[in-house]
Amino acid sequence: MKIPILTSKKHKILTYNNIDYYLFYHPVLNCIKNILSISDISQNFTLKFENFKYKGEKAYSEQYTGNWWKNTEASLPHGSNLLSIILYSDATTTDTLDPLFAEKGIDLEVDNKTFWFFPHISTIICDWPEAATFSLVYKSTNSNFPCHFCLISKTLLADTDLSDVTFRNNENMQEYFYNNAGQDVSLENIPNYFWSLSSINVYSVTVPDRMHHLNLGLFHYQIEFTQALLQKQDSSLVNKIDNRLSKISRFQKFQMFTNGLQSISRMTAKEYRILMKVMVFVVDNLYKKNENNVENFVENKKLSEVYAKWNKMYMMSRSEIFTESDLENFRKDTFEWAKLFVEIFKPYSRSKLKFSKFHLWIYHIFELIRQFGIINGYTTKTYESLHKDFVKIPYRMSNKKNVEDQIMKTLKRQDIINVINKKQKKKKPTKLLNFSSKLFETKLTEANIYFCEKMNDPNINDNIIKGFNQFLECFNDFLDNILKVKNIKECDIIIYDTATLENESIIRAKNKFHDKPWFSNVAISMNSNESSDYQSDEGLCYGKILLMAKIEIEEKPSLNLALV
Structure with a gap:
């Protein structure tokens, strides 16, 4: 690694009570050069679009197999290459991106060879609030048009039978904005930096993250509404679920739910993922008849079915390859779950399931796979783990004085220890x-x-x-x-x-x-x-x-x- 390239820059952002506050950052271009200096990366660096086929069908896997790469690459000057840049949440500020978008491109060294690149932002990976920030649409779920992908009314967010959707793009949003009608489509009264970049449609590249949309989003709601449903049908059923969860036998790396679902508000994405594996069995054969004559009674079979359909959809979303047939099956499985989800849980939702994440997932995820490749390629899990391991934990280990120096020293020590352990560690047999x-x-x-x-x-x-x-x-x-x-x-x-x-x-x-x-x-x-x-x-x-x-x-x- 060419560590000198990563020398941080210092920018004063404000003075408060006679104390100067600084932002330390690394220029994006320098970070890219540093990454490309790593031999394992440069030797496997993809330069061209791949027309990927699987089992005789057009298929999508890594980002360079998607239509976005194909179309963007075709628009570049002859002899140049596409450099795809993925932004994670608000990890960078837009004014530091300008050096990347020089009209004549940039030269970068890859595997000891110099290539002519045109950098383009391919995707912005983030949760829904951050996506609203990038696209500058109202963050409120009660706004008239809360989806940053399209102009769908908030009253139709739970509709699973939409046939005509108007998509947002730079042109139609600028038209609303400069005609002082931005509020009519829930646009903030601020010009969007990304409008100046003809190569990016900021409204379509802010891709949904599975961890936030499914684990922490829709599955959380499904559990929450299941509790409300059971509470209404027979309050003892909630305790019965907690009891079943607490009796699950111990298993290595399996989270125990000794308190049932009482701590649902504090669950992590990992815990929700574990819960997905067992909930279909926990709710199975839980009750039989409508003994209390409850209105909108839901049969136990249907409740089990919605969890089974969820698992089928979720497992499909983790596929490493999608053919066109797979995408159609994925769409079919997703809508089967969505329709049953709405049918069962709508009476138990105060907003009547008007969730932007619900609409975004069932209507926009399939085209995003065609454009940018598999969902596994745009998840925040990797980036949040990096932030946790290389920023949060070292920061907490410091005494909060000269924090940057302490963080760097901590990381260097950890790196040295890891290298030593890696050399000494031998594979141990399972004897x-x-x-x-x-x-x-x-x-x-x-x-x-x-x-x-x-x-x-x-x-x-x-x-x-x-x-x-x-x-x-x-x-x-x-x-x-x-x-x-x-x-x-x-x-x-x-x-x-x-x-x-x-x-x-x-x-x-x-x-x-x-x-x-x-x-x-x-x-x-x-x-x-x-x-x-x-x-x-x-x-x-x-x-x-x-x-x-x-x-x-x-x-x-x-x-x-x-x-x-």
């Missing part, structure tokens, strides 16, 4: 390190009677009982077909509930862990000769550990086994 927490011990000759006695214990979990039922048969099969060992008359069988692997992972087959059962799910790499006998995921099968045992045979090495 057993040790067992702990012995549960049972018996002899092979006594195992059948011992297991039968234990199966009658009411405190034994069903998974362990299932393991007892299958253990001896599986063990004999393992000896005969895997180890090729015959005539073992006696051995010690020791059952454990916890095992630690050499990669520091902990697996459990435990009756109670913090008052809840925990039986670890594992991935099993199948023998190539057996893989065709099972439905596998590229050679991997998945299962739940029922029992873990150490088998001690006289004059032979111990066997460490897991029954899955």
Whole structure:
């Protein structure tokens, strides 16, 4: 990295109480040059549009496969290249962008070669309020035309049957503005900087971010309205949902909802994403009849269906490739969810579901994929993580004096530590390190009677009982077909509930862990000769550990086994 290029500039923005306040920033062009100096990036740098096809169809993946790149590249002078610039939220001010848009383009070095580029802003990734700031439309959801993409009336935001939409663009918005009619289309009374850039339509490049529009937006509303619906039909159902969530077994990297949905207002995007995985099962078979004669009663089947349709739409949105057929299926799945969402939850929304994010998602996302590629390419998750790791956390670690210097020193120290750890760290195999927490011990000759006695214990979990039922048969099969060992008359069988692997992972087959059962799910790499006998995921099968045992045979090495 050419670190000197990243020397920050200092600009005084105000003086207050005889104290000068400065903005420290890096010129955008210098940042671009620095990024291109990284060999891993420059060697894989895309210079030209790719007419991408998948399964014989026109398809969209990375941004350079989209129509925006194709059309913009065609408008450039012969021999020049397109430099796509993605802006994240309000991470830059527009007056620092001017050097990028020189009429003759700019020369940049890529992989030790000099290329002639014309920089163009392709997308602005942000949440809805920031999008309103960039496009200078009213931020209020109660404005007459709250969508920054089109001129849709606020009264039609929940309409799923629109056929004619007028899109905003630089020309029609300037016409309203300079005719003093900006307020008629919810425009702020400020000329937009982006109108001066003929290469960008600011109203169409402010793309929706899935994390804010879906995780923190529409799914949050769906959960909120589900609570309101259940509260009206039978208040005990809300507690029933909380109880179901709190009883979900522990699983590695799975957020536990011990308090149910009581903390919904404080949930993160990650927690909502985890909640999506379980809510379809949590609401299933929750109630049967309209016992309280509630108006606008919603059948349980429909409530489960709206979550199933949501999951189908959400998973489709994460696709790495969209063919035209995929886009049509995505549109179909999205509108199926949207229509059911409106049908079920409209009575429980004070605004009658007049959400800009709802309208924007179901009407504009499909064309945006055609223009700019897959949704994964314009999500704020990456940029917010960078901001958190490289600004927020180092700032909080400082003593708030000479903050910039402290942040840079902290980051340099972390970088040095990461480099050292990377050199020292070796890939650890997933071999057993040790067992702990012995549960049972018996002899092979006594195992059948011992297991039968234990199966009658009411405190034994069903998974362990299932393991007892299958253990001896599986063990004999393992000896005969895997180890090729015959005539073992006696051995010690020791059952454990916890095992630690050499990669520091902990697996459990435990009756109670913090008052809840925990039986670890594992991935099993199948023998190539057996893989065709099972439905596998590229050679991997998945299962739940029922029992873990150490088998001690006289004059032979111990066997460490897991029954899955």
